[in-house]
Each structure stands twice: as C-alpha cells, then as structure tokens.
Amino acid sequence: MACWAAPMALCIAFFVPFIAAALAVLITRLSQSWAGWVLALFPAGLAVWFGAQVPAVVGGGVPAVSVPWMPDLGIDFALRLDGLALLMALLITGLGTLVVIYAGRYLVHHEVLGRFYGWLLLFMGGMLGLVLADNTLLLFVCWEVTTFSSFILIGFEHKEDAARESAQRALLITALGGQSLLVGLLLMGDVLGTLSISATLAAADTLKGSPRYLAILLLVLGGAFTKSAQMPFHTWLPGAMTAPTPVSAYLHSATMVKAGVFLLARMAPALGGTPAWETILTGVGAVTMVLGALLALGHTDLKLVLAYATVSVLGALVMLLGQGTAVAIQAMVTFLTAHALYKGTLFLVAGSVDHETGTRDVTHLGGLRKHLPLTAAAAAVAALSMMGIPPLFGFVGKELIYEACLKGPGGWPLALGAMVGFGGMVAAALRVGVQPFAGKTFRAGKPESEVHEAPPSMWLGPALLATTGLALGLVPWAIQPLLAIAAADIGGGQAAGLKLTLWHGLTPALGLSAGSLLLGGGLFAAREPVLKGLRAMNLSSHGPERFYQASLSGLLKLSSSMTRVLQNGSLHQYIVVTMATFGGLLALAVVLRLREWPRGVAMDVLPYEVVVLVGILVSAVLAVVSRSALSSIMALGALGLAEALLYVFFGAPDLAMTQVVVQTLTVILFALVFARFPVNPHQHRFRWWTAALPLAVGGLITWILLHVASGPSHRRLADFYASRSVPGGQGLNIVNVILVDFRALDTLGETTVLATSGLGVYLLFRTRSQRKKRQA
Numbered sequence: 078m079a080c081w082a083a084p085m086a087l088c089i090a091f092f093v094p095f096i097a098a099a100l101a102v103l104i105t106r107l108s109q110s111w112a113g114w115v116l117a118l119f120p121a122g123l124a125v126w127f128g129a130q131v132p133a134v135v136g137g138g139v140p141a142v143s144v145p146w147m148p149d150l151g152i153d154f155a156l157r158l159d160g161l162a163l164l165m166a167l168l169i170t171g172l173g174t175l176v177v178i179y180a181g182r183y184l185v186h187h188e189v190l191g192r193f194y195g196w197l198l199l200f201m202g203g204m205l206g207l208v209l210a211d212n213t214l215l216l217f218v219c220w221e222v223t224t225f226s227s228f229i230l231i232g233f234e235h236k237e238d239a240a241r242e243s244a245q246r247a248l249l250i251t252a253l254g255g256q257s258l259l260v261g262l263l264l265m266g267d268v269l270g271t272l273s274i275s276a277t278l279a280a281a282d283t284l285k286g287s288p289r290y291l292a293i294l295l296l297v298l299g300g301a302f303t304k305s306a307q308m309p310f311h312t313w314l315p316g317a318m319t320a321p322t323p324v325s326a327y328l329h330s331a332t333m334v335k336a337g338v339f340l341l342a343r344m345a346p347a348l349g350g351t352p353a354w355e356t357i358l359t360g361v362g363a364v365t366m367v368l369g370a371l372l373a374l375g376h377t378d379l380k381l382v383l384a385y386a387t388v389s390v391l392g393a394l395v396m397l398l399g400q401g402t403a404v405a406i407q408a409m410v411t412f413l414t415a416h417a418l419y420k421g422t423l424f425l426v427a428g429s430v431d432h433e434t435g436t437r438d439v440t441h442l443g444g445l446r447k448h449l450p451l452t453a454a455a456a457a458v459a460a461l462s463m464m465g466i467p468p469l470f471g472f473v474g475k476e477l478i479y480e481a482c483l484k485g486p487g488g489w490p491l492a493l494g495a496m497v498g499f500g501g502m503v504a505a506a507l508r509v510g511v512q513p514f515a516g517k518t519f520r521a522g523k524p525e526s527e528v529h530e531a532p533p534s535m536w537l538g539p540a541l542l543a544t545t546g547l548a549l550g551l552v553p554w555a556i557q558p559l560l561a562i563a564a565a566d567i568g569g570g571q572a573a574g575l576k577l578t579l580w581h582g583l584t585p586a587l588g589l590s591a592g593s594l595l596l597g598g599g600l601f602a603a604r605e606p607v608l609k610g611l612r613a614m615n616l617s618s619h620g621p622e623r624f625y626q627a628s629l630s631g632l633l634k635l636s637s638s639m640t641r642v643l644q645n646g647s648l649h650q651y652i653v654v655t656m657a658t659f660g661g662l663l664a665l666a667v668v669l670r671l672r673e674w675p676r677g678v679a680m681d682v683l684p685y686e687v688v689v690l691v692g693i694l695v696s697a698v699l700a701v702v703s704r705s706a707l708s709s710i711m712a713l714g715a716l717g718l719a720e721a722l723l724y725v726f727f728g729a730p731d732l733a734m735t736q737v738v739v740q741t742l743t744v745i746l747f748a749l750v751f752a753r754f755p756v757n758p759h760q761h762r763f764r765w766w767t768a769a770l771p772l773a774v775g776g777l778i779t780w781i782l783l784h785v786a787s788g789p790s791h792r793r794l795a796d797f798y799a800s801r802s803v804p805g806g807q808g809l810n811i812v813n814v815i816l817v818d819f820r821a822l823d824t825l826g827e828t829t830v831l832a833t834s835g836l837g838v839y840l841l842f843r844t845r846s847q848r849k850k851r852q853a
Contacts, residue, residue, distance in 0.1 A: 083130070084142035087156050090126060091209060093119055094202030098195045105191030113181015113534060116194055117174045120201060124170035127163060134163050135558040141211065151272045157211035160562030164410065165208040165339055167559075168417050172327060173201045175538035179425055180323035182534040183432060193233060197324065200226035200333075207336060213262040213272045220258065220300070220336065224251045227333050231320045243316035246625070250303050250313045258300025258340075264293045265347075274343065281347045294348050297340070298357060305337025305391045308365045309621035314388055318380040322428030325380055326421050329387045338394045338413065342567045349401050358399025359487065363494050365392025370501020374600060375611035379427040379437040379509050383420065386463070386505040389498050390416050396491075397481055398567075405481035406568035407575045410560045412474035415462060418546040419471055422459035423509055425539045426452055429531040430513055442513035448528040453514040455539035460510020462546045464503045464597065465590055468579055470549040472590070475499060479586035492585075496593045503597020504604070553577035653770065660774040667777055686726060692719045701768075706751045714744040731812060750838075 203222030232244025369389030462471030565573035717740030806814035
C-alpha cells in the first residue's frame with residue numbers, strides 16, 4: 078500500500094489549493110469573520126503532510142507520480158517531490174497558512190473577501206504545481222497560473238489607477254518572459270526528445286553540446302529574470318506594492334518572485350556550469366543586488382523599502398546560482414530560507430503598522446513599541462535577521478554568502494560588492510524594523526490614543542516567523558538535512574555536504590559581515606542627506622523605468638496608428654487589407670515550398686468545360702465592372718450556377734445541387750437586402766491594383782491547388798470513411814455522414830453561426846424600421 082500511497086497523496090496535494098479556491102467564496106459567505114481560519118486549514122494540512130515527507134526525502138526517497146495527459150504530444154501530468162521541491166513546498170504552504178489567517182483580519186470588512194481568497198489560493202496552487210511539476214509544459218501551465226492570478230491580486234483594488242497600472246505592468250513584463258520561457262522549453266524538448274524534467278536533467282551533456290544551447294539558455298533566462306525581477310526587468314515589483322499587504326508578503330517571501338529563482342535552480346543541472354551561464358547570472362545578479370539595495374534607501378514607504386530590498390536579495394540568489402560552486406549553492410538555499418522568514422515577518426509587520434496607524438510613511442512613525450509591543454518584538458527580531466546579526470538565521474546565511482564569494486571565481490571584488498549590497502539591506506532593515514518602533518515621537522495619521530496592538534490573527538504570523546528565524550539560528554542543524562538535500566538537487570553530490578554552524582570563527586567572512594553592519598549603520602545615521610541625494614538622482618526613473626514608459630507609449634501610438642489605417646470604416650479597404658494579408662501568406666508558402674511547376678496534372682480540357690470557364694470569367698468581370706447593384710448580383714448568381722455545372726462534370730451531383738440552392742438563396746437575399754437598403758452606383762474609379770490584387774490571389778490559389786492535385790492521393794482517410802459510413806452512420810452518402818455524424822459538432826457550430834447571423838440581420842432590419850417609424 079505504501080508504494081502507491083505517497084504518489085496518490087502527492088497528486089491530491091497538487092489539487093488541494095484549487096479545491097480550496099473553489100470553496101473560498103462559499104466559506105466566506107457562511108462566516109466572513111472566521112473564513113481565514115477555516116481556509117487556512119487547507120494549506121496548513123498540506124504543510125503538515127509535506128513536513129512528514131522530510132525524513133523520507135532526506136533518506137533518498139523521491140515520491141513521484143506520472144499520468145499520461147496528452148501522450149501524443151509527450152505531455153504527462155507528472156509530479157516529483159525531491160529535496161528542492163519539498164523545501165519550496167514547505168515555504169509555500171507554511172507561509173501561505175499564516176498569510177491566509179492574517180488576511181482574514183486585515184481585510185475582514187472588504188466587500189469581496191471571498192473572491193480575494195479564491196485568487197490567493199489559486200495563486201498558491203499555481204506556485205505549488207510549479208515546484209512539484211516534472212514535465213516542462215505542466216511547469217509552464219502552473220507558471221502562467223501564477224502570472225494571471227498575481228495580475229488579479231496586484232490589481233485587486235481595481236478602482237484605483239495605480240493598482241490597474243501596476244497590475245498591467247506586472248502582467249506585461251512577466252507574460253513576455255513567460256512566452257520566452259515557453260519557446261525555450263519547447264526548443265529544449267526538441268533537442269532532447271522529451272518534456273520530462275527528470276530526463277532533461279539527466280541529459281545535461283547532450284543539451285549543453287547542442288548548437289541551440291545558447292538560444293535555449295537565453296530564452297529560459299528571459300522567463301526567469303522577468304519573474305524574479307532582475308535588472309532591468311525589476312520595475313514591476315515595486316509597483317506590485319499596490320496589492321493588499323498579505324499579497325505583498327506572500328509574493329515577496331515565498332512565491333512569485335522566488336519562482337524565477339526556483340526555475341534557475343531547477344534547470345541548473347541541465348543548463349548551468351557553462352561560461353555563458355556563469356557570466357550572465359553572476360553579472361546580472363551582482364548588479365541587481367547592489368542597485369536594489371541603493372534604490373531601497375531612496376524611499377520612505379515601508380513596503381517600497383522592503384520591495385527594493387527584495388530585489389537586492391533576488392540578485393544575490395541569482396549571483397550565487399551563477400557561481401555554481403558547492404558552497405554557493407549551499408549559501409543560496411540557506412539564504413533563500415532565511416529571507417522567506419524575515420521578509421514575510423517584515424511585510425506582515427508593515428501591514429499591521431499601516432492597519433493600526435493609517436500610514437506606512439516611516440518619516441511619520443516612531444515610538445510604536447509602546448502601542449504594538451508584540452508586533453515591535455517580531456519586527457526587531459526579523460530586522461536583526463535581515464541585518465545578519467547573530468544568533469539569527471540570517472547571519473548564518475550571510476556568512477555562507479561571503480564564503481561563497483571569497484572561494485568563488487569572483488573573489489574579493491565580488492565579496493566587496495556583496496558587502497555593499499548587504500550594507501544597503503542593513504540600512505533598510507533599520508528603517509522598516511527599528512525606526513517605526515524606536516524613539517518617542519508619534520506622528521501617525523490616527524490619534525495616539527486609538528493606536529493599539531493588532532488582533533491575534535495579525536501578530537501571530539509575524540511572531541511565528543520571527544521565532545522560527547531565531548530558533549533556526551540557534552539550532553541550524555535542525556534544518557541542515559533538508560537544505561543539504563535541496564542543495565544536492567541543484568549542485569549535485571558535492572553540494573550535499575552542507576554543515577550549518579552559528580559561529581564560524583574569526584574569518585574574512587565575519588570581517589565582511591562587520592563591514593556591512595558599519596556601512597549600513599552609517600547609511601542609516603546619515604539617512605536624511607542620503608535620501609535627498611538619491612531623490613535628486615532619481616534612480617528609479619532612469620534606465621529601465623524610462624525604457625518601459627517609452628515602450629508602452631510607443632506601443633499605444635503604434636496601435637492607434639494601425640487602428641486609424643485598418644479600422645477607418647471603409648469596407649473597400651477592409652477587403653483589400655484582408656486579401657493582401659491572405660495573399661502574402663499564400664505567396665510565402667509558394668516561395669518556400671512550391672518552387673516547381675505542378676507535375677502530372679492532366680491538361681486535356683473538353684470544349685464544354687471551356688465554355689463554362691469562359692462563362693465564369695465573364696460573370697466575374699461583369700460583377701466587378703457593373704455600376705448597378707442588381708446587375709452585379711445577377712452576375713454573381715450566374716457565376717455560382719456555372720460552378721455547379723463544373724461539379725456535375727466531375728461527378729459530384731450532390732455538391733452541384735447544394736451549390737444551386739445556396740446560390741439561389743444568396744441571390745434572393747442580396748436582392749431583398751438591396752431593395753431595402755438601396756446603394757449608390759459605384760463611385761470609385763478603376764485602379765489597376767484593385768484588379769491585380771484579386772488576380773494575384775486567385776493565381777496563387779490555383780497554383781497551390783494544382784500542386785495538391787498533382788501529388789499522390791492519400792487513401793487512408795477515404796478508406797476509413799468509406800468503411801465506417803454504413804456501420805457507423807447508417808448512410809450511403811459519405812459526405813452527408815461526415816457532416817452529420819463524424820463532424821457533427823462542427824456542423825452544429827456552423828449552423829449556429831448562420832442562425833446567429835440571420836438573427837442579427839433580422840434585428841438590423843427591425844431596428845431600422847422602428848427608427849423610421851419614430852422619425853415619422
């Protein structure tokens with residue numbers, strides 16, 4: 078039983094967040110006050126189950142399940158719980174539980190709280206599926222679920238312009254990255270012949286030896302960098318602060334922004350270890366780390382400071398993955414965990430401060446420790462962890478990062494760059510975790526007497542996360558086995574030898590850590606002149622931000638110009654554009670594939686066939702050059718009847734009958750329509766290209782049909798329908814059986830379209846008649 082219990086449970090775990098999302102509105106309607114606690118049972122149960130899998134996974138077991146989904150395309154519903162996936166799953170479900178509880182109180186009076194929970198849990202499901210997926214296309218589907226649901230969550234307060242603009246920006250940047258990722262994954266599957274992630278990682282040498290390796294790498298990096306807000310794609314992340322604070326906490330600590338880092342970590346065994354990988358990731362990560370820290374100093378909004386600090390940390394994580402050494406991978410998984418704990422705490426604290434005081438501007442806050450003691454304690458512990466002060470878990474992670482820089486190819490220059498980045502984060506931690514609670518001055522938006530400690534559901538999450546960060550700092554070996562197995566999944570067996578200790582001795586890493594504290598303390602002490610200087614430089618409005626605004630403005634101008642040209646109300650122009658586009662695509666096919674004159678086509682045309690062809694041509698010319706609508710309609714009718722004769726000549730009397738009926742009805746309808754809507758005679762003068770365009774398109778179609786007719790006949794489909802028509806459809810006419818049996822849904826759709834069109838025409842007539850009556 079045990080052999081299938083774990084895979085079955087893994088499959089159920091995948092769907093639990095989606096089930097919770099479907100029930101969210103109903104549960105919230107039954108009890109809005111307790112909805113957060115009830116809905117939190119879903120991720121809490123998952124966290125308990127994933128926690129129970131730690132001994133088995135650390136022991137070498139990897140629960141997996143694979144069910145054919147679209148086998149012809151190589152797409153399987155495949156899940157795999159290795160060490161890296163388990164670490165991420167615990168962060169997603171554990172932090173998700175606390176965020177759901179927190180949101181229940183934070184948004185208790187919101188009119189669409191149930192809808193909010195639905196999107197949040199859907200996002201959780203997408204993120205969980207992303208880390209568990211063992212098929213690249215399943216991974217991409219979950220990746221896009223997070224993109225779409227995060228778009229809704231960021232723009233949740235859609236009545237505000239800033240929320241809509243931020244959601245649009247996040248969607249544009251991350252969705253473009255998603256398309257890049259999709260192409261990269263498909264190319265990867267084409268090179269290796271499999272979409273299985275496990276098989277892809279096992280065939281790393283084949284992939285790296287492929288001439289398409291660099292293209293695949295750049296495309297995958299395009300997806301990862303946009304999602305993880307690397308420079309220059311970071312501009313969407315600070316804008317995402319318009320989302321409700323629980324969303325910000327969840328996206329920044331454990332999910333959205335970590336998705337890109339997770340993707341790089343997941344693909345590191347297959348794509349990593351090459352000069353291109355090491356150069357790009359190390360360079361982009363280091364620049365992102367330093368610039369993110371500097372930008373964090375230029376703001377006074379608590380959430381914005383935390384957002385840019387997140388950008389800095391994401392850069393550090395990518396830089397470590399780029400280095401790819403064993404100690405760098407170990408530092409990455411350790412600091413990823415530490416960051417999730419302290420950043421989740423600080424975001425929830427920022428939400429509580431805003432909720433209780435009415436402002437997030439740190440320059441208006443001070444002395445809150447007297448009014449929010451529990452929140453202040455959690456903030457202080459998290460800020461110390463963010464600064465990298467012992468005995469917090471952040472200190473353990475930061476020491477490892479310095480060691481990785483010193484032992485890696487970057488050496489001291491990279492380590493000094495990391496020290497600058499950490500100096501900025503120290504200053505940011507002091508601003509968000511210490512400054513609002515220290516001092517004596519209180520100048521918030523509410524009177525001091527109305528400010529009090531947040532409800533238990535709002536301080537519980539920060540307190541637990543901060544306590545966990547402290548506990549792991551004191552006993553880091555408690556989480557060492559899980560981090561070691563996660564590191565081994567990224568960097569191989571050499572990365573598995575992780576040994577976490579709180580005290581490493583008097584090492585160069587400790588000196589760098591002390592240097593970052595001094596630098597951060599100095600920046601915080603000189604925050605006023607630093608803030609003025611950074612505001613004067615206006616770093617956030619240059620470079621990528623300006624490029625984004627210019628690109629968006631150019632796109633709007635281009636779409637406006639295209640609308641003016643293509644949608645100008647001229648039916649004549651619509652036809653020309655449509656026909657030119659169609660003809661261009663046909664010409665491309667002819668140039669690329671049909672370069673030869675059609676062979677084997679019988680050219681023996683009988684005399685009466687020539688007569689019919691001449692009749693068709695004459696009718697077509699008359700329909701075009703006639704200045705009377707009725708004459709044009711009659712010419713079109715004659716053309717259709719001549720076509721019916723061709724069907725008769727080539728042995729298709731049923732098609733001929735259909736053509737006669739359709740053509741007759743068309744002529745009658747045209748005549749009725751033009752009788753009620755008289756049109757003026759043709760006013761346009763003849764233009765040579767107006768005649769050349771349809772002639773060219775018709776010639777191309779003729780050319781292609783001749784090629785099709787000259788090719789070998791494929792009897793497989795014809796034999797299939799011939800053998801199945803009587804027993805399957807009870808009909809002797811194969812065409813009729815195909816229409817009403819084998820493709821009945823297509824026929825129903827076409828009939829529905831025709832009926833809808835007829836109803837639309839009828840309503841147009843009726844509306845016109847009623848308007849005339851009213852005018853009379």
